[in-house]
Amino acid sequence: MAIERTLSIVKPDAVENHRIGAILAMIEEAGLKIRGMRMLHLTRPQAEGFYAVHKERPFFGELVEFMTRGPVVVSVLEGDDAVKRYRDLMGATNPAEAAEGTIRKRYAKDIGENAVHGSDSADNAKIEVAYFFPGYEL
Numbered sequence: 001m002a003i004e005r006t007l008s009i010v011k012p013d014a015v016e017n018h019r020i021g022a023i024l025a026m027i028e029e030a031g032l033k034i035r036g037m038r039m040l041h042l043t044r045p046q047a048e049g050f051y052a053v054h055k056e057r058p059f060f061g062e063l064v065e066f067m068t069r070g071p072v073v074v075s076v077l078e079g080d081d082a083v084k085r086y087r088d089l090m091g092a093t094n095p096a097e098a099a100e101g102t103i104r105k106r107y108a109k110d111i112g113e114n115a116v117h118g119s120d121s122a123d124n125a126k127i128e129v130a131y132f133f134p135g136y137e138l
């Protein structure tokens with residue numbers, strides 16, 4: 001299996017609810033290595049740029065509003081098959097469908113305020129890591 005990197009975001013709802021530590025603990029306990037980390041409050045252009053693939057979706061405005069509501073923690077995770085392993089750990093986008101023991105089952109409220117983001121492919125992970133860690137040596 002290939003060593004991969006993936007981008008994780010602890011979203012504003014989870015930061016507001018003091019879940020940063022609990023979520024990072026779940027990530028580390030799952031055996032994923034944290035290779036880089038920043039806390040930042042996304043600007044509207046940053047959030048719109050990050051989610052540009054969704055700009056035609058009806059929920060885009062709501063998504064940008066939510067992601068700029070408060071600070072987030074972005075991190076780069078590394079490990080064998082990291083993209084899929086982190087997606088499995090997050091659980092389904094809609095927490096109502098998320099499996100027991102997943103981050104979203106424990107900490108997400110609904111499909112909009114769903115606690116975490118993870119890249120959906122190794123190619124997108126490269127783009128997303130570069131978006132938040134441009135020029136960083138990780």
Ligand code: CMP
Nearest residue numbers: 059062063093111112113114116117118
């Ligand atoms: P994320 O994995 O960050 O990628 C896109 C985000 O859009 C997703 O998590 C959700 O937070 C959000 N999203 C997806 N579908 C909906 C929806 N139907 N209503 C509101 N937000 C959504």
